[in-house]
Amino acid sequence: MRSKLLAASGVVAVAAAALTGCTPGASAESCTNEILQPDATQVSVWAWYPAFEQVVDLFNETHDEVQICWTNAGQGNDEYTKFSTAIESGSGAPDVIMLESEVLSSFSIRDSLVDLTEYGADDVKGDYSEGAWKDVSSGDAVYAIPVDGGPMGMLYRQDILDEYGIPVPTTWDEFAAAAQTLKDAGAPGVLADFPTNGRAYNQALFAQVGSTPFVYDNAKPTEIGIEVNDQPSKDVLAYWEKLAADGLVGTEDAFTADYNTKLVDGSYAIYIAAAWGPGYLGGLSDADADAVWRAAPVPQWDPANPVQINWGGSTFAVTTQAKDPEAAALVAKEVFGTEEAWKIGIEEAALFPLWKPILESDYFRDLEYPFFGGQQINKDVFLEAASGYTGFTFSPFQNYAYDQLTEQLYAMVQGEKDASKALDDLQASLEAYATEQGFTLQ
Amino acid sequence: MTSNTMEAAATSAVRSRRDAPPRPGGGARLVRRRQRWGWLFVAPFAVVFAIFLVLPLGYAFGMSLFTSTLATGTEFTGLANYAKAFTDPLFLEGMLRVLAYAVVMIPAQLLVALVAALVLDTLATRVSKLSRLLIFVPYAIPVVIGALMWSFLYSPRFGPAATIFSMVGLDAPNFLAADSIFGSLVNIVTWQWAGYYMIVIYAALRSIDPTIYEAARIDGANGWQTATRIKLPMISSSMVMVITFALIGTLQFFTEPVVLRSVAQGAIDAAYTPNMYAFSLAFSYSQFNYASAIAFSLGALVFAGSTVFLFLTRKQSGLK
Numbered sequence: 001m002r003s004k005l006l007a008a009s010g011v012v013a014v015a016a017a018a019l020t021g022c023t024p025g026a027s028a029e030s031c032t033n034e035i036l037q038p039d040a041t042q043v044s045v046w047a048w049y050p051a052f053e054q055v056v057d058l059f060n061e062t063h064d065e066v067q068i069c070w071t072n073a074g075q076g077n078d079e080y081t082k083f084s085t086a087i088e089s090g091s092g093a094p095d096v097i098m099l100e101s102e103v104l105s106s107f108s109i110r111d112s113l114v115d116l117t118e119y120g121a122d123d124v125k126g127d128y129s130e131g132a133w134k135d136v137s138s139g140d141a142v143y144a145i146p147v148d149g150g151p152m153g154m155l156y157r158q159d160i161l162d163e164y165g166i167p168v169p170t171t172w173d174e175f176a177a178a179a180q181t182l183k184d185a186g187a188p189g190v191l192a193d194f195p196t197n198g199r200a201y202n203q204a205l206f207a208q209v210g211s212t213p214f215v216y217d218n219a220k221p222t223e224i225g226i227e228v229n230d231q232p233s234k235d236v237l238a239y240w241e242k243l244a245a246d247g248l249v250g251t252e253d254a255f256t257a258d259y260n261t262k263l264v265d266g267s268y269a270i271y272i273a274a275a276w277g278p279g280y281l282g283g284l285s286d287a288d289a290d291a292v293w294r295a296a297p298v299p300q301w302d303p304a305n306p307v308q309i310n311w312g313g314s315t316f317a318v319t320t321q322a323k324d325p326e327a328a329a330l331v332a333k334e335v336f337g338t339e340e341a342w343k344i345g346i347e348e349a350a351l352f353p354l355w356k357p358i359l360e361s362d363y364f365r366d367l368e369y370p371f372f373g374g375q376q377i378n379k380d381v382f383l384e385a386a387s388g389y390t391g392f393t394f395s396p397f398q399n400y401a402y403d404q405l406t407e408q409l410y411a412m413v414q415g416e417k418d419a420s421k422a423l424d425d426l427q428a429s430l431e432a433y434a435t436e437q438g439f440t441l442q
Numbered sequence: 443m444t445s446n447t448m449e450a451a452a453t454s455a456v457r458s459r460r461d462a463p464p465r466p467g468g469g470a471r472l473v474r475r476r477q478r479w480g481w482l483f484v485a486p487f488a489v490v491f492a493i494f495l496v497l498p499l500g501y502a503f504g505m506s507l508f509t510s511t512l513a514t515g516t517e518f519t520g521l522a523n524y525a526k527a528f529t530d531p532l533f534l535e536g537m538l539r540v541l542a543y544a545v546v547m548i549p550a551q552l553l554v555a556l557v558a559a560l561v562l563d564t565l566a567t568r569v570s571k572l573s574r575l576l577i578f579v580p581y582a583i584p585v586v587i588g589a590l591m592w593s594f595l596y597s598p599r600f601g602p603a604a605t606i607f608s609m610v611g612l613d614a615p616n617f618l619a620a621d622s623i624f625g626s627l628v629n630i631v632t633w634q635w636a637g638y639y640m641i642v643i644y645a646a647l648r649s650i651d652p653t654i655y656e657a658a659r660i661d662g663a664n665g666w667q668t669a670t671r672i673k674l675p676m677i678s679s680s681m682v683m684v685i686t687f688a689l690i691g692t693l694q695f696f697t698e699p700v701v702l703r704s705v706a707q708g709a710i711d712a713a714y715t716p717n718m719y720a721f722s723l724a725f726s727y728s729q730f731n732y733a734s735a736i737a738f739s740l741g742a743l744v745f746a747g748s749t750v751f752l753f754l755t756r757k758q759s760g761l762k
Contacts, residue, residue, distance in 0.1 A: 197707040221513060397512060437512040
C-alpha cells in the first residue's frame, strides 16, 4: 500500500515538474539560427533586428571557437520587461543583450550589466566617435558596445512643399512660417506632428538648446542631478505649444497605426526623424509610392551655431548572468565589427553605423538611397549630424522619466497647463521620485 | 501533511459517530482506505494549487515586506509598503476610477444582459437561437483581440465613425481623447461581457417551472408583470452571482486599458487602474516590492468589496 502511494506521488511530482518546466536536463537553449560548430562555446544573444539572422550567420561562419545562439525577445520595452524579470529572478537572461543606449543606466544600476573595461572594451574604443562612446559609458565604466545611432535630420515631402510653394525650412522660425502657409492655403494635412509620447524624440528637441536633464555618474551611484525645467527647454516647449494650439501641427501619439498612416499618406509634410526613419517609413505597408521624399538637416534655432541631435541608438551589453563573460564580450565587440556585417545592417535594416571603419568609408558616404530618389543622404545630412553629436546622459529611471514627460506634454496640449508649468511639474515629480528611490539630489 | 491527517481523523471521527455502532476493526480500516484514495485523487490538484497559487502568493507577500530602491538596495521594512500604498495618490485615484467604472459599467452590462435574456426567453423561434449566439459571440473573442479590434474601430482614421460623420460633413468625435476614453472603455467591456452574463441569466430563466407562468396568466398577469414580479425575483441568486463576477472583474480592470494605452498614451496613464499601476511599477520601473504591496492591497480591497456585497445580498442569493 505504502509503496503504491509513493509511486503515485512520484508520478504527480514528475507531472508537476513538467508543468513548471523544471525538468532537469532540459536547459539546452533554443536558437533561432543554426549552430555551425556544436562543440564551440555558445553565447546566447537577444536582439530584435529582422536582418540580424544574416549577421549572426556571418559571425558563426567566421568564428570557430564561439557561436552565437540568437533569440528575438521583442523590441524595446517588450525585451526590457523580460530582461527586468530575469534580473529580478536571478536567471533567464541571455549572455549578450541588445539595449538602447537610453536604458543602459537603468540596467547597470541594478548590477545586471558587466563592466566591459575588464574584457578589452578599450581595444575597440578607437573605432567609435566620442559621442557614441560617451553614450555607453558612465564614469570609467563601459557598459556596452555601440552598434547603431540615430543622428537626426528632416525628412520632407518635396511634392507637398512644392505644391504650396514652401521653401525647405532651415530654421525653426521658417518651420513655423511654413506651417502657417500650409494652413492658410487650406492644405488637407499639417506640416508635422508633435507627439506627446515621443519620449526620446521630445528629449532630443530639448537637447538641441542645450538641455542636459540628468547628471549621473556610476562612480557615485547614489547621486543624481536633475534639471528638466531650464529656460531654453521651456522656450522650445512654448514654441511647440503655440504651434499645437494654433492647429499648425498635429498632436497625435507616435507609433500608432493612425500615426503611421499619416506619416506616409501626406497628412504630415515633414517628419523630423533619425537616420533610421527612412527604414521605418519604407517598412509601412501603405507607403505611398508616388511620394517624393528628400532629406535635409534638422532645423536650427541659431543657424550660425548649428546643434546636432540624436534619437536613439542601440548597443550590445553583456549581462552579469553570462556563463562565459569573456566569450560574451567577444561577441559584443565583434558581431558588428566587420564591413560585411555592416553592409547587411545598412542595406537590409537601414541601420546607421557608429563603427568608424564603415562610417568613414567612401562606400557609406556615397551610398545612394532609392527611397530618396537616389539622394546621397549620408553625405548630405546624416554624417554631419553624427559628427556633431557629443553624447548624452540618461537617468537610471528613464522609463519613469519618459512616462512623466508624456503625461506633462499631454496635459499641455490639452490646454490644462502651459509649457513652463508642464516642465516645472515634471521637475517636481522627478525630484520626488529620485528622493524616494534613495538618491541624493545634486 | 499534518493538517491533512488531522482533517482526515476528524472526518473519520464524524463518520464513525454517524455510522454507529461501528463494526469493530474492519469498518474503520475501510474508511481509512477510502480516504487515502480520496487524497490521492485530490493530490494532483493540490500540488498544482500549491505550486501555482499558494507559493507565488506567499512569495509575493514576502516580497512586499521589503523595500528596494534604486540607489540604496533592499531592506526589510515590514508593512511600510502598505502604509505607502494607502496614502499613494496614484493608487487611490486608480481605486476611485475603477469604482466609477463599477458604478457605470456593472448596471450597463446587467441591463443589456437582462433585457436580452428576458426577450430571448419569451421567444421560441429560430431567430432567438441565432440572436443568442450573436450576443454571446463577443465573449468568445479573446479580450486582447477584442480591445485591439475596438482600438481600430475608435481610430479617427480607420474607424467607421469617420466615414459616417464625413457623410454629413462633420468631423468624427475622438473616442480616444481624455474626456471620452471613459465611455469608450465602458463600451468595450459591456460589448465583451454582456453576452456571457446573458447566458447565465437565460439559463436561470429556463430553469423556472413553466407552470408558474401558466398560473400567473390565469391570475391575469401581463408580460411585463410576469417579467418583473415572477421572473426577476426567481433568478435573483443568478443576478447576484453575475454582479459579483462583474464587480471583481471591474476592480481588477486591466487588459482593455492596457491595449488602448498603446493608441492613447496621454489619455490613459501608467497608473490608470490599480492593476496597471502594479504592472508598471514591476515591469517598467523595476519596483517589484512596492508592486507586490499594491497587488496585495488591491486583492484585499477586492476581497473586502465582494464579501460586503455578498453579505448585503445574502437574502437574494440564498447564501445565508
